[in-house]
Amino acid sequence: EPEVTQTPSHQVTQMGQEVILRCVPISNHLYFYWYRQILGQKVEFLVSFYNNEISEKSEIFDDQFSVERPDGSNFTLKIRSTKLEDSAMYFCASRPLATRNNEQFFGPGTRLTVL
Amino acid sequence: SQQGEEDPQALSIQEGENATMNCSYKTSINNLQWYRQNSGRGLVHLILIRSNEREKHSGRLRVTLDTSKKSSSLLITASRAADTASYFCATDARGGADGLTFGKGTHLIIQP
Numbered sequence: 296e297p298e299v300t301q302t303p304s305h306q307v308t309q310m311g312q313e314v315i316l317r318c319v320p321i322s323n324h325l326y327f328y329w330y331r332q333i334l335g336q337k338v339e340f341l342v343s344f345y346n347n348e349i350s351e352k353s354e355i356f357d358d359q360f361s362v363e364r365p366d367g368s369n370f371t372l373k374i375r376s377t378k379l380e381d382s383a384m385y386f387c388a389s390r391p392l393a394t395r396n397n398e399q400f401f402g403p404g405t406r407l408t409v410l
Numbered sequence: 411s412q413q414g415e416e417d418p419q420a421l422s423i424q425e426g427e428n429a430t431m432n433c434s435y436k437t438s439i440n441n442l443q444w445y446r447q448n449s450g451r452g453l454v455h456l457i458l459i460r461s462n463e464r465e466k467h468s469g470r471l472r473v474t475l476d477t478s479k480k481s482s483s484l485l486i487t488a489s490r491a492a493d494t495a496s497y498f499c500a501t502d503a504r505g506g507a508d509g510l511t512f513g514k515g516t517h518l519i520i521q522p
Binding site: 299336340342388400401402403 | 440443451454455498502510512514515
């Protein structure tokens with residue numbers, strides 16, 4: 296069964312450094328999402344992406360964040376200058392176009408630790 | 411405003427018993443979904459109920475939705491040890507490309 300994959304599974308970085316989290320959505324999906332989950336807290340929506348542009352973004356998704364679909368398969372989240380409070384699990388999700396529902400398929404997550 | 415608040419926050423039951431989790435939300439919704447998360451893993455979609463539906467079944471899962479009370483419940487019947495996980499409700503207001511709004515989740519422990 297096709298799955299959303301994410302790399303790396305764990306990323307450790309120093310405060311102020313740039314990080315790029317990578318996702319490979321399911322191949323025929325056209326909507327892509329990033330979420331984050333700070334330890335012990337709820338999953339929070341960051342951004343959605345469709346047709347090569349951002350569809351919706353939350354208040355969390357400020358100028359430090361950017362997303363890109365550099366080729367036909369990868370979907371990346373870049374954090375320009377990481378802060379301690381960016382430490383969290385980051386989940387990528389995707390869904391196909393041809394559905395009335397908004398069932399999203401999630402990857403296993405990347406744990407980002409900012410020191 | 412907070413959307414999708416589950417209760418209880420934690421639930422521990424014996425294997426074979428039924429587990430009921432509740433979710434409340436504040437704004438109008440297009441649909442409500444339940445997801446499961448095993449410790450340290452990603453979210454797995456369980457079931458979706460649309461705003462014009464009142465009840466839905468899938469295997470051992472039963473979901474209800476009361477839009478007048480802005481609440482939903484997830485019932486897992488005949489629980490198994492493998493059902494131990496955190497369960498989240500998630501809502502979206504308009505469908506389409508909307509991001510989902512998750513609650514804080516219920517941590518369910520099934521004791522053998």
